[in-house]
Amino acid sequence: MNLPNKLTVLRVCLVPVFVVFMLWDVLGENSKWLAVTIFIGASITDWLDGYLARKNNLVTDFGKFMDPIADKLLVCSALICLVEKGALAAWVVIIIIGREFIISGFRLVASDKGVVIAASYWGKFKTVSQMLLVILMIVDLGGVFDTVEQVLLWVAVILTVVSLVDYLWKNRSVLAGEM
Numbered sequence: 460m461n462l463p464n465k466l467t468v469l470r471v472c473l474v475p476v477f478v479v480f481m482l483w484d485v486l487g488e489n490s491k492w493l494a495v496t497i498f499i500g501a502s503i504t505d506w507l508d509g510y511l512a513r514k515n516n517l518v519t520d521f522g523k524f525m526d527p528i529a530d531k532l533l534v535c536s537a538l539i540c541l542v543e544k545g546a547l548a549a550w551v552v553i554i555i556i557g558r559e560f561i562i563s564g565f566r567l568v569a570s571d572k573g574v575v576i577a578a579s580y581w582g583k584f585k586t587v588s589q590m591l592l593v594i595l596m597i598v599d600l601g602g603v604f605d606t607v608e609q610v611l612l613w614v615a616v617i618l619t620v621v622s623l624v625d626y627l628w629k630n631r632s633v634l635a636g637e638m
Contacts, residue, residue: 467504469501474532476497477497480494535555539552541597
């Protein structure tokens with residue numbers, strides 16, 4: 460297993476550890492700081508594994524399959540934890556997770572037809588906005604940051620919908636059965 464794939468596996472393994480520190484005050488106030496540190500570290504591996512795989516020609520089928528799953532697992536777990544803590548409205552998480560299910564299903568259909576649907580820039584912007592939102596919501600600095608969180612929340616929701624429409628539109632021939 461190459462280094463990018465190991466980073467992807469590490470990201471998956473960090474999710475339950477992150478959830479423990481998010482949901483239980485194992486270390487009191489320090490739990491949230493450890494949770495956000497784990498989340499940031501795992502988020503960095505998302506960028507790093509892709510960079511290393513492309514730079515060193517280490518792109519594998521395992522990486523193509525597991526990297527998006529690891530990302531979804533990390534972000535969706537964080538969002539669900541924020542709903543559990545009463546910090547985030549469930550409708551936001553439903554939109555985000557719904558989009559992920561639709562795109563994953565769509566990719567499976569495309570794969571059956573021999574079509575690989577690569578990540579778009581809209582999808583990358585969506586992921587970054589969601590990760591930044593999660594970080595700000597975990598640290599919960601209050602004051603002006605509450606306004607920044609609200610703006611970022613709407614940016615994340617809008618980019619989630621835009622990236623979904625973009626994927627479907629660019630690959631509408633797959634939906635129409637023209638492949």
